[in-house]
Amino acid sequence: MNNRNGAEANQVSQSVATTGAARRTPTLADVAAEAQVHIGTASRALNDATRNMVKVETARRVRDAAFRLGYSPNVIASSFRSQKTSSIGVMLPDLTNPFLPPILRGIEDVLTKHGYVSLIGNTDNDAAMELKLVETLRARRVDGFIIATTKRTHPIIENIADSGTPIVLINRTTDRNDISAVISDNAAGIRDAVNHLVQLGHSRIVHIAGPNFLSTGRDRARAFKEAMHDHKLPVSEADISSCDHYGIAEGCAATKQLFATRSDVTAIVAANDRIALGALQALRDLQLSCPDDVSVVGFNDMPFVDLMTPPLTTVRVNQYAVGAQAAEVLLDRIANSNAITKTVVLPVKLIIRGTTSPCRSRQST
Amino acid sequence: MNNRNGAEANQVSQSVATTGAARRTPTLADVAAEAQVHIGTASRALNDATRNMVKVETARRVRDAAFRLGYSPNVIASSFRSQKTSSIGVMLPDLTNPFLPPILRGIEDVLTKHGYVSLIGNTDNDAAMELKLVETLRARRVDGFIIATTKRTHPIIENIADSGTPIVLINRTTDRNDISAVISDNAAGIRDAVNHLVQLGHSRIVHIAGPNFLSTGRDRARAFKEAMHDHKLPVSEADISSCDHYGIAEGCAATKQLFATRSDVTAIVAANDRIALGALQALRDLQLSCPDDVSVVGFNDMPFVDLMTPPLTTVRVNQYAVGAQAAEVLLDRIANSNAITKTVVLPVKLIIRGTTSPCRSRQST
DNA sequence: TCAAAATCCGCAAACGGTTGCATTCATATG
DNA sequence: CATATGAATGCAACCGTTTGCGGATTTTGA
Numbered sequence: 001m002n003n004r005n006g007a008e009a010n011q012v013s014q015s016v017a018t019t020g021a022a023r024r025t026p027t028l029a030d031v032a033a034e035a036q037v038h039i040g041t042a043s044r045a046l047n048d049a050t051r052n053m054v055k056v057e058t059a060r061r062v063r064d065a066a067f068r069l070g071y072s073p074n075v076i077a078s079s080f081r082s083q084k085t086s087s088i089g090v091m092l093p094d095l096t097n098p099f100l101p102p103i104l105r106g107i108e109d110v111l112t113k114h115g116y117v118s119l120i121g122n123t124d125n126d127a128a129m130e131l132k133l134v135e136t137l138r139a140r141r142v143d144g145f146i147i148a149t150t151k152r153t154h155p156i157i158e159n160i161a162d163s164g165t166p167i168v169l170i171n172r173t174t175d176r177n178d179i180s181a182v183i184s185d186n187a188a189g190i191r192d193a194v195n196h197l198v199q200l201g202h203s204r205i206v207h208i209a210g211p212n213f214l215s216t217g218r219d220r221a222r223a224f225k226e227a228m229h230d231h232k233l234p235v236s237e238a239d240i241s242s243c244d245h246y247g248i249a250e251g252c253a254a255t256k257q258l259f260a261t262r263s264d265v266t267a268i269v270a271a272n273d274r275i276a277l278g279a280l281q282a283l284r285d286l287q288l289s290c291p292d293d294v295s296v297v298g299f300n301d302m303p304f305v306d307l308m309t310p311p312l313t314t315v316r317v318n319q320y321a322v323g324a325q326a327a328e329v330l331l332d333r334i335a336n337s338n339a340i341t342k343t344v345v346l347p348v349k350l351i352i353r354g355t356t357s358p359c360r361s362r363q364s365t
Numbered sequence: 366m367n368n369r370n371g372a373e374a375n376q377v378s379q380s381v382a383t384t385g386a387a388r389r390t391p392t393l394a395d396v397a398a399e400a401q402v403h404i405g406t407a408s409r410a411l412n413d414a415t416r417n418m419v420k421v422e423t424a425r426r427v428r429d430a431a432f433r434l435g436y437s438p439n440v441i442a443s444s445f446r447s448q449k450t451s452s453i454g455v456m457l458p459d460l461t462n463p464f465l466p467p468i469l470r471g472i473e474d475v476l477t478k479h480g481y482v483s484l485i486g487n488t489d490n491d492a493a494m495e496l497k498l499v500e501t502l503r504a505r506r507v508d509g510f511i512i513a514t515t516k517r518t519h520p521i522i523e524n525i526a527d528s529g530t531p532i533v534l535i536n537r538t539t540d541r542n543d544i545s546a547v548i549s550d551n552a553a554g555i556r557d558a559v560n561h562l563v564q565l566g567h568s569r570i571v572h573i574a575g576p577n578f579l580s581t582g583r584d585r586a587r588a589f590k591e592a593m594h595d596h597k598l599p600v601s602e603a604d605i606s607s608c609d610h611y612g613i614a615e616g617c618a619a620t621k622q623l624f625a626t627r628s629d630v631t632a633i634v635a636a637n638d639r640i641a642l643g644a645l646q647a648l649r650d651l652q653l654s655c656p657d658d659v660s661v662v663g664f665n666d667m668p669f670v671d672l673m674t675p676p677l678t679t680v681r682v683n684q685y686a687v688g689a690q691a692a693e694v695l696l697d698r699i700a701n702s703n704a705i706t707k708t709v710v711l712p713v714k715l716i717i718r719g720t721t722s723p724c725r726s727r728q729s730t
Numbered sequence: 731t732c733a734a735a736a737t738c739c740g741c742a743a744a745c746g747g748t749t750g751c752a753t754t755c756a757t758a759t760g
Numbered sequence: 761c762a763t764a765t766g767a768a769t770g771c772a773a774c775c776g777t778t779t780g781c782g783g784a785t786t787t788t789g790a
Binding site: 076096117141308 | 437438439440441442444445450459460461463465466467469473474477482483484485486487500501503504505506642668669672673674
């Protein structure tokens with residue numbers, strides 16, 4: 001009886017596995033059975049890389065069977081066996097920063113074109129969250145990383161690179177030059193901005209800098225000094241005020257602090273658009289008009305700065321391209337593990353709008 | 366000789382596999398060996414849900430071993446076996462729409478808190494891309510879907526719901542009421558907008574509507590008519606111009622079309638902020654001043670509409686909360702497969718800024 | 731003190747593909 | 761004609777966890 005029950009149970013589960021197959025989502029085994037081939041052959045027939053190992057007629061039969069059954073390959077099973085997840089981790093400070101979505105879109109577009117998918121995480125520039133995120137992404141076995149949050153030295157990130165996992169940095173780089181990166185031409189952008197202001201007759205130009213521990217902050221400040229120097233304009237440390245964060249409030253505060261000691265300034269080169277927004281706020285608070293009293297130029301050309309009044313003159317970086325390029329570089333590195341590490345520098349373009357105008361040197365207060 | 370070589374090779378790989386074990390990323394088997402327990406026990410000790418099946422002392426020993434080895438659980442293997450990926454698919458029209466990032470942030474925040482991760486896809490409202498995305502996400506075996514792109518009838522999406530996969534819609538719903546959704550109180554928002562305009566003395570108020578095939582477009586238009594009716598103000602079809610897309614260009618065109626036949630309008634209720642931006646453009650083109658000649662109110666309060674000149678009066682929807690709520694509802698449904706389907710309606714708030722002012726009925730042209 | 735119950739843990743079978751190797755069969759070669 | 765060559769497919773191990781089942785050990789209860 002026990003035996004008999006067992007036999008019955010077997011038969012039932014058997015019948016479930018056959019007639020009931022329509023219920024379950026079909027597996028490769030179902031497809032192979034339907035196409036009358038071995039499961040291994042079915043696998044090869046369905047996989048682009050191994051398609052040529054099987055007769056074209058057989059391949060067609062398998063694909064037909066797969067279609068007939070509505071087969072959807074189980075990517076998890078595939079990832080598990082092949083140790084490739086076709087997914088990449090993206091580490092951002094905060095998705096809500098309008099500068100980032102176009103970059104993400106660029107990343108997504110090239111990833112999906114290659115059958116990859118991205119896992120996005122926000123860190124709010126918090127070290128603990130960064131660590132947790134990296135652990136999560138590692139646990140999910142992402143094939144590579146795109147990182148938008150690095151400081152000039154950053155142990156967590158350097159650790160990823162050292163572990164041999166493909167990685168590419170965007171916007172910001174580390175001081176180490178053995179990690180691939182996609183950045184914009186900070187030096188050229190700042191130079192163009194200064195040139196523009198000089199052409200408008202400005203000579204008392206100051207720089208509201210970003211954090212020195214970020215490559216963008218350091219590079220743009222350095223470029224500012226060089227550009228001033230090229231124009232034989234004096235530039236001292238007093239002409240540069242640094243923010244320890246790329247924020248509107250910080251930009252406002254830094255501007256006010258600088259204006260407290262300098263009353264003849266007629267133009268501001270801000271390290272990025274948010275700092276520029278803060279500078280504009282500061283000018284308003286100081287009862288100064290932009291651009292009549294003081295000209296301002298930003299950096300990034302993030303969405304909507306063209307709709308403000310006055311619209312912001314700024315250095316446009318091609319955000320979408322940064323993302324797309326980063327994904328390309330990363331996928332290249334994944335496909336070809338000894339691809340050289342490279343830093344891609346994308347061109348920028350000064351967009352002249354309403355916050356800059358000819359200099360009418362203002363009176364000292 | 367062959368044999369000897371083979372033996373040597375074996376020994377080498379053996380030594381790699383033992384002493385070199387530190388090289389490989391450790392597996393559960395390594396942890397179990399280190400802790401001197403069976404692999405099954407190690408699994409239970411490390412898993413919150415099964416922790417109580419093992420003695421506390423044993424659990425501690427296992428966790429210590431895991432820590433010592435730097436063990437990172439292979440989520441892929443876990444997903445494979447348990448048929449749960451702890452990932453959910455998010456379908457968006459376009460991440461680049463500034464309305465969406467705060468929603469996404471809300472989704473991400475609650476998902477990560479529960480150990481989940483999201484796979485985001487952009488469809489650009491293209492049916493083919495939608496289908497491809499759904500296939501991709503199904504292949505990756507996401508545990509559920511959050512969908513921001515549905516039309517009032519939408520076969521692809523209804524198909525997901527019918528398949529039994531947990532799903533929740535955001536912003537927009539289908540006409541079917543058996544699918545969970547998180548939306549904002551469209552009717553209240555429009556009512557508040559109309560009330561505000563009436564209080565300012567306006568009576569010639571028109572509505573630039575969204576697409577009728579979207580629930581938001583239909584609901585807001587319907588609410589507009591009701592609100593006008595409540596104030597005993599006449600409202601005909603001529604007072605409503607529809608856009609077939611929530612875009613700036615469409616809003617501009619629809620406004621111009623309506624103003625071509627109506628010269629006494631003093632206020633516009635736009636179906637969303639982008640349409641409102643288009644309406645403002647149209648007014649500029651028509652040499653009309655906002656808010657002096659015509660008041661405008663938008664919907665959504667997306668980022669940066671407060672920085673424009675004049676800043677936009679609009680109905681604020683709590684975007685972050687929409688995303689967070691959607692994630693909560695979805696996770697609840699995943700954890701509890703017979704949770705009731707529910708539609709969560711979040712409150713909205715009229716934010717009065719610079720595009721609305723008291724009516725000074727303008728002359729007919 | 732001993733049976734029953736409860737607790738803890740080991741055992742081994744999945745999960746669904748991929749892939750190196752073996753086998754078969756047809757074709758080319760000497 | 762026998763054999764070498766190569767193409768096409770079958771075979772089966774393997775990837776790292778989870779989990780139902782049952783055995784061993786301890787605790788409980790009368």
